[in-house]
Amino acid sequence: MLVGLGTGTxxxxxxxxxxxxxxxxxxxECVPTSRETATMAxxxxxxxxxxxxxxxxxxxxxxxxxxxxxxxxxxxxxALVREKLVALASERLVVIxxxxxxxxxxxxxxxxxxVVPFLWRxxxxxxxxxxxxxxxxxxxxxxFVTDNGxxxxxxxxxxxxxxxxxxxxxxxxxxxxxxxxxxxxxxxACLVATESGVETLGALS
Numbered sequence: 001m002l003v004g005l006g007t008g009t010x011x012x013x014x015x016x017x018x019x020x021x022x023x024x025x026x027x028x029e030c031v032p033t034s035r036e037t038a039t040m041a042x043x044x045x046x047x048x049x050x051x052x053x054x055x056x057x058x059x060x061x062x063x064x065x066x067x068x069x070x071x072x073x074x075x076x077x078x079a080l081v082r083e084k085l086v087a088l089a090s091e092r093l094v095v096i097x098x099x100x101x102x103x104x105x106x107x108x109x110x111x112x113x114x115v116v117p118f119l120w121r122x123x124x125x126x127x128x129x130x131x132x133x134x135x136x137x138x139x140x141x142x143x144f145v146t147d148n149g150x151x152x153x154x155x156x157x158x159x160x161x162x163x164x165x166x167x168x169x170x171x172x173x174x175x176x177x178x179x180x181x182x183x184x185x186x187x188x189a190c191l192v193a194t195e196s197g198v199e200t201l202g203a204l205s
């Protein structure tokens with residue numbers, strides 16, 4: 001199989017599992033969604049590629065927020081562009097998360113937006129006009145910089161996002177925006193860990 005590997009603390013558990021299966025003889029090739037994921041996977045002996053010649057069979061990733069329609073807010077680890085490219089190239093996207101990620105409406109937690117550094121303040125002003133509270137993502141020694149060399153502006157909507165499709169379209173058309181963290185209609189299924197067990201949203205097959 002050709003498998004997409006997500007980014008973030010939850011996805012790390014899946015990567016560790018794939019590494020164990022590879023050591024047991026499983027034959028896979030994997031597409032990492034970030035340098036962090038690539039480094040971890042390589043250390044576990046997982047074969048990697050960043051230029052697959054066919055669609056990815058399955059991608060497993062985490063999410064910051066999930067609604068009951070399988071819409072997602074992703075990119076809180078800063079890898080939203082590569083995560084979305086891998087998701088779009090995949091036959092199936094399965095999300096793994098804990099119950100705290102389930103929400104009635106997306107937007108209460110930050111919706112990350114990757115922007116080019118040049119004149120980013122003007123881009124942030126245009127993003128603020130979409131109705132959210134805007135903040136620049138910070139790293140340890142200054143602004144957070146993505147694997148693509150860009151910045152991340154986080155948008156928060158305290159009352160949630162009423163029109164996901166409309167907002168996604170407007171964000172995409174803002175000059176200076178590379179990509180946003182709204183993943184709409186991309187997930188095939190979500191596996192949600194609850195106190196009573198794992199709840200499956202959507203269809204795994």
